[in-house]
Amino acid sequence: MAKRNTYQTDEELSKSFSWQDYKRLGTYIKPYKKAVIGILLIIVIANLVGMLGPYFMKLTIDEFIPNKEKVKLLQMGAVYLVSLLIISWCMRYRILKITELGQKILKDMRADIFTHIQKLPFSYYDSKPHGKILIRVVNYINTLSDLLSNGLINFLSDIINMLITLVVMFMIDVKLALYSLIFLPLLIIATFVIQRFQRVAYQTLSNKQSNLTAYIHESIAGVRITQSFTKEEKKQEIFEDLSNQYRTSWMKAVQIMRLLWPAVELTSVFTICFLYYIGAKQIGIEVTTGTLIAFMAYMTNFWNPIINIGNFYNQLVTATAYLERIFETLDEEPLIKDKENAIELPPIKGDVVFNQVVFQYETEGAKILNGLDFKVEAGKSIALVGPTGAGKTTVINLINRFYDVTDGSVMIDGINVEDVQLLSLRKQIGVMLQDTFIFSGTILENIRYGKLDATRDEIIEASRLVRAHDFIEKLPNGYDTIVEERGSTLSSGQQQLISFARVLLADPKILILDEATANIDTATEELLQIGLNELLKNRTSFIIAHRLSTIKNCDQILVIDGGRVKEKGSHEELLQTKGHYANLYNSQFENK
Ligand SMILES: Nc1ncnc2c1ncn2[C@@H]1O[C@H](COP(=O)(O)OP(=O)(O)OP(=O)(O)O)[C@@H](O)[C@H]1O
Structure with missing residues (x-):
């Protein structure tokens, strides 16, 4: 069983994250293989067409302008225009399809985790504040949204873009292409160093976020007690403390994350300066002006994806902290099972x-x-x-x-x-606990919870038997009156009568009543006793x-x-x- 936890304590991970977990993430993408291939195809087309721009520039500077070839220049302009239209259509299609894909994956994941937590035993819910479970299903999954929609596909697109650009660069000038890779190893080392700190920082952040949510969740549930004991100030104090811890860990995580960006930018600027220096020395000897300018455009084309990949890596490390919590929940054994x-x-x-x-x-x-x-x-x-x-x-x-x-x-x-x-x-087995649970919805729906296919007449009959009918009839919309979650608009006795009707409708052979009549005054108790006697007939109770x-x-x-x-x-x-x-x-x- 998981170690007991409160909003004051950070949760420890039951196992450390492994690369296998990314593979597991891949299983969520697998059903959408066709869509992914379609998107990648569009990306390849856009990238190939995008290669034309710098090449046209090289032709313009080295050939068309010196030779005053106006017709060719116009023809090239027209082709360039068409290429831009193709690229913009590809971009639009890509954004649309990627968003669609990402949301589908998240929906699957959310469904999996929700279905799973419904099967988890009481002991799991005893072990941690419910806010900490809630945050996993809602917030942590949402943080993956960007990674799964834009991040992943952009990453693949950037890799493709980078490789195509690299091939073109080698085709234009092998020496310059090799020089452009000179600082890359440094960047890779820096990335790995930063990543180690970043992962820890994001784990801490997810913990603080979880503690804060747990506290807010608990405070909302206990707001009546807080107000009746006038403990708002004390609650505020604890809240501020947790909130500060969250803010501090956020700032720390972001500061570490932001280290990667200057590292990538600096490497890119150094490489470009270095290439200008080398290229300028070679102009007229081995390199034409057009080649150097085209090369620089390709260089930007080459570095932009690297910057993006750096960002993706950042995103991945950040998401890992959340992903491991999601998988941890999914791996939680439903101990009570068939x-x-x-x-x-x-x-x-x-x-x-x-x-x-x-x-x-x-x-x-x-x-x-x-x-x-x-x-x-x-x-x-x-x-x-x-x-x-x-x-x-x-x-x-x-x-x-x-x-x-x-x-x-x-x-x-x-x-x-x-x-x-x-x-x-x-x-x-029918159960009625001390804390009668009323769901938000109509009275009718609340009673029908006992037997989902019950007709209106059956529901009214059950209510009559347990003596709930009279008060329900007096409500503004009778059985169709909408009640709030936890039944806050009903009295305790009324809530209990509703749950009597609900159980009677379910017609269980064994009935469990835990302090079911605890909240009721003597007059109502007599009424309830009559209802209860009906309920108990022919059942083990x-x-x-x-x-x-x-x-x-x-x-x-x-x-x-x-x-x-x-x-x-x-x-x-x-x-x-x-x-x-x-x-x-x-x-x-x-x-x-
Ligand atoms: N989820 C839980 N985890 C750990 N201990 C628990 C849990 N629920 C109850 N206990 C402990 O088990 C013991 C029995 O609790 P239980 O609720 O069954 O008592 P009870 O007889 O119904 O009490 P009461 O009359 O006050 O409702 C108590 O000491 C309680 O602290």
Whole structure:
């Protein structure tokens, strides 16, 4: 499992980046081979046509002007004009196709990472702030946009351009061509030296960016608490600190990145000066004026791609810092997954057995459950009671395999939950957590989440049964009223009634209710109790409630403490035992 992380700590990479990862990036480009070849073809055409300009200049200076060949000059002008039109069409086509290609690749990548993170287990989400996951799916992928669209194809185009120019230069004058390469090795060395620092700087930058996003994400989620505790100033302080760290690392990364550009520029200027010097000395002896001027134009043609390649290299090193995070996420093992020979769980009756279950959240962590043993018959209701932190939520998280047991087994209808296909397991279990999740959309859509093909009538019927219909009808647009994400425009009780309807619609054989009635006042509780009774009919249900009045009617009550079952029995039985449950119940009763 990944090491736990917060917004204050930089994430360490689980493995270092290797050139193989670029190959992996290539697999995203592969499906678009045809498009890439088409674009490259256009680039070759544009480059070949582009070679005409300096050559025409050489002809003009060395032949047409001295020999006053007006007709040839005009003919050449016309050809030159056509060549410019071809180049500009190629350029337009190239930009369009490259952008299209880059966006398609990014879309594939984004889809891959999103599909993958949906399969990752709870333990992954426990291990880092959600903002740090978010930034990988959104921002890091976006930073690759330029690399994949312009960078890569421009790089190939520049290589082609450089090679064609080099061939033409050698064809015109071998000596001058060789002189023009003299400073290139120096540049290559400088690039490699700078790259090492640059990569580290960009890794740091991506970390700081990730920390800041995690903090902003957390702050938005907790804004109500911040405002009610009036802790805005403190939050601002932490934000400024993280923001400063981000800015500083950004400046450092950019400063290092900018070192490459002067190195390339200087080498290019030195080479051009050097060639002018050599060329000027040879004019009239071995070199004509036209050749030297054409040569200089080719030189610019030769150096421009090198400058661009330098920039691409910069971009690549920068993107590497993000790419390794993206691949790291993609390589994260979905630990909770179907075994190779997993069977589809047949429609269940709902018998649940915990066999000597041991559970730890972290390998080195404490044993939360330590030999937990119990049985629930199909259709019965069981309440889990125990002090806070005893492991009640943990128990129910094991039933639908949000986590896997460390030892022992959880069986449904005699089948180990680890031997069945996850989808077939979870489809038959309904869960209502303490924090009812309401998605942005209409009430109807929110209830329909339980059964995507449910008709409007089915939804209304379910709502009626759990007593949600009356309040929904009173909303401005009834079932079509739009609610905000997390249901912020609804009361807690209303949110819970909606989630009751949602679960009823899903019609699971096993139902899990974790503190589902915790946020509700006594009047609403009575209403909910009626809804709840409807919900519980003919299902095996696990109920966690701190208010013992809500679980009195359960067939069985388990008191969990110290990772084991401490007491077991019906409400009456446990009261007679005069143990932990009886004490708890009596103290709640006395407090009323
Ligand atoms: N994701 C997690 N990672 C690590 N430890 C966890 C995680 N979730 C819970 N724990 C720990 O496991 C123990 C049991 O937690 P659990 O939520 O199951 O208790 P609970 O009985 O449901 O508590 P409560 O009544 O307060 O809801 C606690 O000590 C808690 O700190």
